[in-house]
Amino acid sequence: MPWLLSSQVEHLSSSPSQRQCERTSFSFYCAVREQLPVWLLEDMRSMEVFSWEDGRPRTFLPSEALLYALVHDHQSYARFLLSEYLVSSLRPLRCSFCCCHGSTAPHFTVAVRYNRVSILGMMLEALKDCPVQDFLDNRGGCSHAADAGKTAVQLAVELSRPDCLLLLLVHGAPPSGLDAALQRLVSSDITDRRSAQRCLDFLLLFLPEPPAMCCLQDESHRWQSLLGNDVFSWLCGLAPPPLLLQALRCLARCGPDQITALPDFLHGGRFENVNIYMHHVSLREV
Template sequence: MPWDVGEQHCEGRSDYKSEKRCQRTSFAFYQAVRDQLPAWLLEDMRVMEVFHWEDDGRAHSFTPSEALLYALVHDHQAYARYLLTRYSVAALDAPSRSFRCCQASGAPHLSVAVRYDRVMILKMIMTSVKDFPAEGERRGFLDRRGACPHDADGGKTAVHLACDLLRPECLLLLLGHGACPYLGDGAGNTPLDSLLHLIGQGPAHVSAHVSADVRRRQVCLGYLLLFMPKLHFQLKQQLLLKPEQWQSLVGTEAFHWLAGVSPPSLFVKAMQTLVRSIPAERLDCLPGFLKPIDFPL
């Protein structure tokens, strides 16, 4: 078989033939996941038949964590479910160096799920996150920033990325399972700053595409503010300098809250209490009039 490479054949970076064989097996596995082959077959390949080449000059089998990244990219929900059920939080470990830009990078599963908008697999990951043995580990995973300066997501949490890319369903899942809404990037910009920056740009013209984009901004802002009892962001001064413009963008009530002129409404306070008192899995089952805060943009 083309992926039949033993460790004894992959010793030393000078073994060009073995390295090329490893590249072929890696691509074979990539294609198999892309083609949505059955989970049992993919797992047999991963465990026994495919290898990838590492910087130590040796061939290595794919880990469950690396296989899950492939499942995320290609939205192979059945294989993702198998990996997370079989290996639980071990499937969320940091991948090997060949899967990361630099050594400082951690487990990228949340960022990949948000970037590719894999809502169903993200729900599975959130269920597995509960199996972390310590609260600190769970929170560390949810709030991990992209550490690599070469990465477009460097310095940003998954929540921040969900706001940048306008992924409201991903954002609700992350916040509902305890991800922090306040953490800023390397420049100190919070997720709320990113959303307000997008809202402040405003559409040059109205079209079906722009209208959908504006609605996603609206929904993301509503979800984010539901999980922020205290507002932390840098753009407050800009709001105060152009009050009429921002009131037209976010609505008078939301503007007064963001500018610190008045507290949130009783409805908002009630909703903040509600989202803290029901399981995260039930948040997307709320009636339409309760999700999210419907700030007019």
Template sequence: MPWSVRWVGGCGAQSQKQCKKSSFAFYQAVRDLLPVWFLEDMRTMEVFHWEDGGKVSVYSPSEALLYALVHDHQPYARHLLTKFPQSALAVPSQSFSCCQSAPHLAMAVRYNRVRVLFRILKAIQALPPSDRAAHLDRQGCSRVEGGKTALHTACELVRPECLLLLLGHGASPCLQDSAGNTPLDTLLQQISHMPAANMRAKLLCLDCLFFFVPQDLKFAMKQQLLDNRQQWQDLLGDNRFQCLVGLAPPSLFVRAMRVLIRTISPEHFPEALDNLPLPHFLKPLDLKLES
């Protein structure tokens, strides 16, 4: 089998070559969705990768989880998050991430792995409060990711399910990226792109944000909305526009939803949404996820 490899000790080119072969074998095994027990045997006993500086290292649960995210290996992700809830979300080596922070949330959003994202968020809720905030509001590398949080990425890629899960588990909608943009700014930029593709999903993301952002949120795009009033009214509708620029208070529905959502603790989100007094057509997101 192509993944059945052994690492040969040593510090020379032969060792590095063998590590590359071993590393690809593990990647291939996760990609092929091989059984969890087999992947864990590989990871812990015979698979190594070559780090910067000439260090040979076994794959950590954190690095294995990144592979599981990329290839949507849900059983393996579930195993790693259940058995290693802290180390699976730890900072990976520099071979996997250029900045010293854990990129798992952003990676889950980027690949739209909604079910794995849900499990990661549940694992984060079990961490101490300070660690929880560090994961939820982690800002990516300023050079590569522009200082974006996972919420920024969900808005940029228009991922309504990911956005609502992040907000419901406590991710902040007020943080700015390296360019000074909040997630709301990022979403408005996507809405303004022509042609107006995927507009229903974009407006759905905007409505989700309405339920969580503070009424006095300062955002960079506000003046642009005011300067191009007719264009933005056509894009957003009059009610959304008036509320965004502060010309009218939020609708009674939005205010009621803000109160209701505050009654849901992150530990019970999104399951508790089913208990909110909402008509069916106001629950368009497929968030019936396994706990």
């Protein structure tokens, strides 16, 4: 399957029945890729597509179909699966390459890796009446998964996916990965730095109390230039959080639309930009 490591392609089927299951699965994968209508895909999944498990074929699961929809951004099919099967469309899957059974639920990390913001929002909305934390904290325990050991938040930071990150944080995902966000900001080229900056800013908005990062003082001039004086002093434990940062935290917790509704130059900019904006607002009100 496309979200597994390439080394798994070497796994060879051992029987004609198993190979037939793989052929039907691949045909279904291609049908989703071609964005065929939802009704036709569901007919295929329920009657024609099979997966191999414990030495026998079984019906293709909605959770497996949702992964295909994620990979190919088939939003209407993803919406149908989530509305029709609810949490069962996000159920953990069995890894066919080891002994892990029901240990991996890669939907959130797949959504982040492919930057499927719309479908990620659908999944989070489908879990609004369920214990969503179990899904957000999932690290994918099976070592065969490409993103094993990483939460969706950590992957969003690593890949600089700010829109995915904001959705996850607003819905209660722990704001982990500050060190990675800082390193990503340093290592990104000029074209990716905006996204890396936005990821860092979103983490700062949701961190209850950031760890004192005295190591930043070793290269103080560099980090002050990247972070701005106020945020730099806060992360070094030399000053309280900026007042406007605290105000923006309240705004961020109301939903992602509240942040994205801000003027463009505030999206992912340093918090000094917020100071400039608020200063202009106050001058207009005088």
